[in-house]
Amino acid sequence: QVQLQESGPGLVKPSETLSLTCTVSGGSIKSYYWSWIRQPPGKGLEWIGYIYYSGSTDYNPSLKSRLTISIDTSKSQFSLKLSSVTAADTAIYYCARVFSGWTSVFDYWGQGTLVTVSS
C-alpha cells in the first residue's frame, strides 16, 4: 500500500519561501507522476503542479512564477518550494500520486499539512 507523508514548517512568514517535502513509502517513486494540491481552510481544492520521476514538471500557471517542484528518487521524496508567500497561500498542502501518465487523477494522498502564512 502506497503511503505519502508531508513534512515541513507549519508557519511561514510573509514574503518568505514555503518548503515542503513528501516522502513516498510502500511503493516505487519511479514510473509515476507526483503532485502537490492545496486547500485553503474551508475552501476547495487547487492543483499546484506535478513532477515525473525523471524530473520533468508542469505547474499551475497561477503559481508558476513562484514555484519549484523537485524530486530525489534515491530518497523517494519530492519537494515543493513556493516563494514570496502571502496570507493567500495559507492552506492544507497535500502531496498525491498521479494514477498514470494518461490519467492525471490522484489515487493516493498524504494526510495533508496545514501551512499558515503569518508574521
Add this chain to the structure above:
Amino acid sequence: DIQMTQSPSSLSASVGDRVTITCRASQGISNYLAWYQQKPGKVPKLLIYAASTSQSGVPSRFSGSGSGTDFTLTINSLQPEDVAIYYCQKYNSAPLTFGGGTKVEIK
C-alpha cells in the same frame, strides 16, 4: 483556462434517496473527468475517473456519466456515511482544475 462549475453547491437528502450532482466544463473535455469524495476532516478520495470508471473498492451505489461538457455523479440510495463534499476534476490538459464542490448532507 477551462472552468469547472458544480451544482448544486449543497443539498440535503434522506437516507435511501437518489442524489445527483452536476459538473459542467466551460469547454469540451471529452471524458477526462474525475470525481472525489472528501468526508469532514479527511483526505479527498478518488471515486470515479474517465467520467464513468469506478475506482477499485468504491461502493456500487456511486456512478458517473457524461461526456464533453456535462457530467453527473449519482449516488443511488444515499447512506449516512456518504455525508461529504464531492468535487469534480478535469484532466484533459493542464492546468488540472477542480469544481467548487457540492456538500451532501442527510435530511
